[in-house]
Amino acid sequence: MISEKILDLNKNGSAIRAMFEEGKKMAALYGAENVYDYSLGNPSVEPPREIKDAFMQILEEESQNYVHGYMLNAGYEDVREAIADKLNKSFGTAFSAKNIMMTVGAAGGLNVAFKTLLNPGDEVITFAPFFGEYRNYVANFDGKLVIAQTNPETFQPDLQVLESVITPKTKAMIINNPNNPTGVVYSEETICEIAELLEKKEKEYGISIYLIADEPYRELAYDGVEVPYLTKYYHNTIVGYSYSKSLSLPGERIGYLVLPDELDDAHEIIPGAAVANRVLGFVNAPSLIQRVVGRCQDATVDVEIYNRNRELLYSRLTEYGYSCIKPQGAFYLFVKAPGGDDKAFARAAKEHRILLVAGSGFGGPGYVRIAYCVDYDMIVRSLPGFQALAEEYGLTK
Amino acid sequence: MISEKILDLNKNGSAIRAMFEEGKKMAALYGAENVYDYSLGNPSVEPPREIKDAFMQILEEESQNYVHGYMLNAGYEDVREAIADKLNKSFGTAFSAKNIMMTVGAAGGLNVAFKTLLNPGDEVITFAPFFGEYRNYVANFDGKLVIAQTNPETFQPDLQVLESVITPKTKAMIINNPNNPTGVVYSEETICEIAELLEKKEKEYGISIYLIADEPYRELAYDGVEVPYLTKYYHNTIVGYSYSKSLSLPGERIGYLVLPDELDDAHEIIPGAAVANRVLGFVNAPSLIQRVVGRCQDATVDVEIYNRNRELLYSRLTEYGYSCIKPQGAFYLFVKAPGGDDKAFARAAKEHRILLVAGSGFGGPGYVRIAYCVDYDMIVRSLPGFQALAEEYGLTK
Numbered sequence: 001m002i003s004e005k006i007l008d009l010n011k012n013g014s015a016i017r018a019m020f021e022e023g024k025k026m027a028a029l030y031g032a033e034n035v036y037d038y039s040l041g042n043p044s045v046e047p048p049r050e051i052k053d054a055f056m057q058i059l060e061e062e063s064q065n066y067v068h069g070y071m072l073n074a075g076y077e078d079v080r081e082a083i084a085d086k087l088n089k090s091f092g093t094a095f096s097a098k099n100i101m102m103t104v105g106a107a108g109g110l111n112v113a114f115k116t117l118l119n120p121g122d123e124v125i126t127f128a129p130f131f132g133e134y135r136n137y138v139a140n141f142d143g144k145l146v147i148a149q150t151n152p153e154t155f156q157p158d159l160q161v162l163e164s165v166i167t168p169k170t171k172a173m174i175i176n177n178p179n180n181p182t183g184v185v186y187s188e189e190t191i192c193e194i195a196e197l198l199e200k201k202e203k204e205y206g207i208s209i210y211l212i213a214d215e216p217y218r219e220l221a222y223d224g225v226e227v228p229y230l231t232k233y234y235h236n237t238i239v240g241y242s243y244s245k246s247l248s249l250p251g252e253r254i255g256y257l258v259l260p261d262e263l264d265d266a267h268e269i270i271p272g273a274a275v276a277n278r279v280l281g282f283v284n285a286p287s288l289i290q291r292v293v294g295r296c297q298d299a300t301v302d303v304e305i306y307n308r309n310r311e312l313l314y315s316r317l318t319e320y321g322y323s324c325i326k327p328q329g330a331f332y333l334f335v336k337a338p339g340g341d342d343k344a345f346a347r348a349a350k351e352h353r354i355l356l357v358a359g360s361g362f363g364g365p366g367y368v369r370i371a372y373c374v375d376y377d378m379i380v381r382s383l384p385g386f387q388a389l390a391e392e393y394g395l396t397k
Numbered sequence: 398m399i400s401e402k403i404l405d406l407n408k409n410g411s412a413i414r415a416m417f418e419e420g421k422k423m424a425a426l427y428g429a430e431n432v433y434d435y436s437l438g439n440p441s442v443e444p445p446r447e448i449k450d451a452f453m454q455i456l457e458e459e460s461q462n463y464v465h466g467y468m469l470n471a472g473y474e475d476v477r478e479a480i481a482d483k484l485n486k487s488f489g490t491a492f493s494a495k496n497i498m499m500t501v502g503a504a505g506g507l508n509v510a511f512k513t514l515l516n517p518g519d520e521v522i523t524f525a526p527f528f529g530e531y532r533n534y535v536a537n538f539d540g541k542l543v544i545a546q547t548n549p550e551t552f553q554p555d556l557q558v559l560e561s562v563i564t565p566k567t568k569a570m571i572i573n574n575p576n577n578p579t580g581v582v583y584s585e586e587t588i589c590e591i592a593e594l595l596e597k598k599e600k601e602y603g604i605s606i607y608l609i610a611d612e613p614y615r616e617l618a619y620d621g622v623e624v625p626y627l628t629k630y631y632h633n634t635i636v637g638y639s640y641s642k643s644l645s646l647p648g649e650r651i652g653y654l655v656l657p658d659e660l661d662d663a664h665e666i667i668p669g670a671a672v673a674n675r676v677l678g679f680v681n682a683p684s685l686i687q688r689v690v691g692r693c694q695d696a697t698v699d700v701e702i703y704n705r706n707r708e709l710l711y712s713r714l715t716e717y718g719y720s721c722i723k724p725q726g727a728f729y730l731f732v733k734a735p736g737g738d739d740k741a742f743a744r745a746a747k748e749h750r751i752l753l754v755a756g757s758g759f760g761g762p763g764y765v766r767i768a769y770c771v772d773y774d775m776i777v778r779s780l781p782g783f784q785a786l787a788e789e790y791g792l793t794k
Binding site for chain 2: 024043055056059072110115117118136140250271
């Protein structure tokens, strides 16, 4: 028999990916313009022009063996230096190249972090709702994902709940800010309270609790909201970053980990993460795209495009009677499923060729996730479907 | 405490990578031209011109969101189709896109294969000497690497030894052909004998034994030698391929798995491998380079350059009195360490600024590996050092 874990995952696959594959089939059947695919966080905004220019320049200027060759498992040193400099300028930190490790996206980075930190049975806390893959990443290393429910009205952390789930087996906690799937942003005040609690518990139990800041959505924040940089608030913070969303490069699998000198056991964690990157089979983050992002540290996608989507969808859906927190970050709306059954509602939406993901996969049953990183026109075309659905479910305006 | 496995790996790191990092330091100290770095399998031959052209064309012709975006976890369908077509043309196989899964290099592919196949305690057989990372890849999934010694004179498989290590717990066997680190190639006759033995044992124990053909060196074969394509000889074969060596793209992390319909449990393995790719954090093989290799299926590096290195180094080292099998594939010489202690000899070579890797890390103590994927001129400059070492050790010519 093949891996039992994989047999189990085959049965209970990713709801996001299943919907994405479904969308491709439906697009072939009904025409792409008649399917409203809100399933996947696949950026609709073009990568900034600097990306293409950097590709071209590097391919012309640098040696082919260099740009496509092996480098240290942690990545090219000049690229890591450029990233450290940019972080230091942006957040007043004091990182150098050795604190940056290039990774195969944030998903690769999180797996490297867990491989480096976890022993079997160690507990990793996440707030719910959460990105469902955390469960798999932690399970890869025989850790246990522990869920801390957030305030059901605001999706903001509840410190008492958090305190109640910290145990002597707690090895790490993930904070995804801005949050996927809710789009909420945790404020500086909230982060300070969490940091204080973790420090207290570290002392109480005589343990190290690593805070893993999963930040692919850092730059996607609206209404002028600030997203705190967690290494400044808590000594044992590891940042996992990705350029997937901020530069619209999700297929390229490029990101990095920040491993500060202040970490407990930094002298083991920093080399250990490079070893983990190697033995997990990543070996190193893809080479040419490392060099591209190294040159594009000041590039940004036009967040206003997502903001326009957010405003349209939020205003219309609430107008139709749907209930939803207005997100301040990322590109997701987490909407209360009319009728209360998220899977049933996702199926009903599919009848209108609207593809949503049921919240159950995010530890948020009773909600659906709408990824609005799509063309504005697709949103416009989908609105009659949302309205019809609202009527079917008898939502009051 | 952080992961005990990682603490252990920190202590007993990769001898190859340690030497590679050492080489970088020595190059800074003595000047790159005065350090003879034979440590790493980092191709010295330029990628074929088609690669750069394909990059440029794709960046100009295709949508940026498409070439840098998410696709199915298994990879772009047109790329997988192009690879299947090329394999079918080359080897008379009958694969289609669904049998090909794009991976983050062969290292990523092997990890995906083991994640898909292994339950804790399952045994994976390899011939020794072997690529040392196999040990880590199998350990990632709590499997047990079982070593079958080869004939010490030829490094060719010994079928009796192989038979003696197959047990009811055997889940897989890796064949690395051409072999790293010895450079030997297993003939069609040998492969037939192995296939027959595996089939016999599958029946005897009522189990499936998956043969994993690790083939990054397939195209690097000399003297007109044929490297058999294993799916044609054994029904339960999974091929792990990489473009790292064949197109000189090791940093880009691009390869694929071949998952034939004939595999036992193919209906679970094929989707399961895509799931494994996702949950291990690869998500998908990097996107742009997938599209590049898809267009470059007929491109090749100039193997004659490696052949010239092989001839020079083999003829001179044997002339100086070193003892070595003449390799027919890959770009490694596996040389008997004068004095018998491979680590001591590697240290002695370092005194001449020659960087070799001790064979112990490959399950081949008493030998050193010389990676001759280097500039011809570097080989020429290093020869006096090899000669002086031979004299120090009193080798007779």
